[in-house]
Amino acid sequence: MCIGTIKGCEKKLIMSFLSLVVKNPFRNKTRSALAIVGISIGIIVIVALGMVTGGLENSTQSTLKAGAAEITVIQTGSSSFGSGGSLNESLASSLLNISGVKDTTGILRATNTSTTVSATTTNSSAGGFGAEGGVSITGIDASKLSLIGIDTVNGTEFTNTSTNQVIMGTTIAQSLNKTVGDTIDLYGKNFTITGTYETGNFITDAGIMMPLSTLQNLTNNPNKISDVLVKVTDNANVTTVSQSIENAYPNQLSTTTAADEANRINQGLSFINTASWAISLLAIFIGAVGVINTMIMSVYERTREIGVLKAVGWRDRRILGMILGESIVLTLLAFVIGTIVAVVGVELILTLSPSVGGIIKPSFAYDIFLRAFVVAFLVGVIGGLYPAYRASRLSPTEALRYE
Amino acid sequence: MNNENIIEIKGLKKSYDNGKIKALNGMDLEVKKGEFISIMGPSGSGKSSLLNMIGALDRADEGSIKVAGIDLMKTKKLYEFRSKEIGFVFQMHNLIPNLSVLENVQIPMFETKTSSKDMKKRALELLKAVNLEDKINQKPTKLSGGERQRVAIARALVNHPSIILADEPTGSLDSKTGEVILNLLKDLHSKENVTLVMVTHEPYVGQMAERIVTVLDGKCQNIIQPPKQDN
Known part of the structure; x- marks a missing residue:
């Protein structure tokens, strides 16, 4: 001092x-x-x-991420994030015939409101997605995960034939304190978490992905899908392709582009x-x-x-x-x-x-x-x-x- | 200008309040380099106004005033003149309370392009000269009245001024402390070879100067040579 x-x-x-x-x-x-x-x-x-x-x-x-689908096709009048299957699964392959469409996949969205996901956390607080809570679950073909924006999975992807495997977004995984190898109770059934993913999109990262057929069975929606994700060819114009889809199925299908969503x-x-x-x-x-x-x-x-x-x-x-x-x-x-x-x-x-x-x-x-x-x-x-x-x-x- | 005169004032006039108050009314004064003079007179006679004019704190309305060779009626850079040529000692020491003793002494050097090292060296040298080397880190509030005035004297001398202007430097001190301060001022005036102009209304204080200038109604009335004192 x-x-x-x-x-x-x-x-x-x-x-x-x-x-x-x-x-x-x-x-x-x-x-x-x-x-x-x-x-x-x-x-x-x-x-x-x-x-x-x-x-x-x-x-x-992140919703405009390269590799992800640019267009989401839904039934006219339904919400783009609505649950349940209103479209036929075969629509996904039909859309491949439209000029400018490179790839498609049908997905089924559902919200599981069961309260047994975690001992400490109810589904209503899980991930924050879905009105009044509930876990957002998407049924999708494992080989088409990139269309929803999932490029890499920490762990392994689920197999399409499995009935007890899921992958989970990092946000909901953190929220429920789950990691790869843990199990989760969905629709009263135990599922093993084979992997986690992070897309940067807060909606996707707050959800769970499982095989399409598994979710169709669990929600009693055989051969049904809620949306079709469409990836356009490199030189195609997204708006033109989107318009072509709506023109091909007037009053039946509506389209939303990722850019519209982002805007x-x-x-x-x-x-x-x-x-x-x-x-x-x-x-x-x-x-x-x-x-x-x-x-x-x-x-x-x-x-x-x-x-x-x-x-x-x-x-x-x-x-x-x-x-x-x-x-x-x-x-x-x-x-x-x-x-x-x-x-x-x-x-x-x-x-x-x-x-x-x-x-x-x-x-x-x-x-x-x-x-x-x-x-x-x-x-x-x-x-x-x-x-x-x-x-x-x-x-x-x-x-x-x-x- | 006489080469020996550091202050030359002729017919200096200054009024305030739209001419109603004539603070200086044709003041004439000459002060030799290295001289110690006292300016005395009753309240409102113009003592402080004269000091303010010499210190370039204010400009006169008429007349001429040359200090250290600079025509104060013409020069624009009065701050530069004050910084280089003048050191002020006020009745109320006017130290900055949140700064240490050393920092207070360094304050005038900010305008002189002195390095931090040299600033410190010069300030310490002066604080030693006023016997405050053991209080350099203290705040002024912790010092006695006499000590504060010693800091103010060190601050006034820090830029090697030609002239020290002291306005009632012992006015707020008891007689014993006042005497110590006066002796210190007188001592430093000769050691640092500066001209000392002191305003006072106390006769015994004025007697310590080489000349006493009496001011009345804004004019220099008479100049007295006090008898030499035995030290």
Whole structure:
């Protein structure tokens, strides 16, 4: 410890303008802390909403993944995510005859609402997919998994002839605390998890895949499918092929392209983004008013001191820089605190709430943090500019007379 | 300008409040380089205004004022003049409370392009000269009134100024401490070879100077040569 002696205090003794700028804001700790809290709230909103919407955007991008089917064909009038079989299984091969279609596969979607999936977790919280919970199960040909976006499986794929094998998305696997080799109770029957997969699409990753025939038997939908996934040839136009399918089966089949789906989700995300910006701006505005107030008060209280600095030869520009710097120190500290709180908070919420965590994989893209940093910096500059200008324009004699 | 004069003031006028208050009303004054003068006079006579003009804290309305060879009526960079030529010692030490003693002394050097190492060296040298080398890391709030004023004196001398302007430097101190501070000022004035201009209203303090300048109604009334004191 350095107790006022010259020797041994070398590091502590060196003073710079920067250290003065960093020290000054904390002369009135309570006031500075309140200003920091105000700005931090804005930063928390920007970072947290950025991480969440960024995560959802990433998931949307995954629906456009190369190799996966570009078109989903359903019966006209039914939901694209609806359960149960309404189409004949033979439709998948019939669609191969349409120009531009490279590959097809029929899938059957079902929701298992049994409550015996896990001892600790009910199906209603599993994966977060399916209205009011329930595990989303898809029956599909093992050789056509790439069409649904599953390129690699950790473990092994199920065999099409098996009646007790499934593969599971990583999100639901984590949520149910299951791993390869574990069993899961579906429709009152034990299934072995032969593998897990991760596509990046939060819907797919929150589901379970099993052989099509097995699911058809379990749900009493023999030879029935709910959707046909269509992969187009390399040079074909997705919209044209999609239109050709609808034209070939008028009033019977409807099509949805992955791009349409992504656009729909993006529209929703765009709304969330706009809302988050509006909330952020409001929070930032309140924070900026707090910073201006803090800095003006600080300049008032230090009027005499500013007079002394002018008397000892400090130029106006240096005084302006000092006050502006102090304001930026406050907001950058708010950036650091706000970012930490946002990251920890989002992770905590997603961990404590598996139903939400199953859907959202937060994004840590640098631009989210950069945006928050720029906002914090600008608030510091804007909030500090007027008080700094005021301080720099003070008359030395008047400042020195200030009581 | 006489080469020996560091301050030359002729017919200096300064008024405030739209001319209602005439702080300086044709002030004439010459101070030789290395001289120690006291400026005395009643409240409102113009002592502090004169000091502010010499220290370039304010500009006069009329007349001429040359300090250290610089025409203060014309020069634009008053901050540069203050930084290089002037050291202020105020009645209320005016130290920055959240900075250490050493940091307070270093403050004026920020405008002088001095390296951190040299800043520290010079500040330590002066703190040693004012016998505060054992308190360099203390905050001013932990110091006595006399110690604070010693820090202020070190701060005033740190940029090797030509002139020290002291405005009632003992005004807030008891007589014993005041005497210590005056002796220190006088001692450093001769050691550092600086001109010392001190405003005071206390006759015994004024007596310590080589000349006493009496100011009344914004004018220099008379100049007295006090009898030599035995040290």
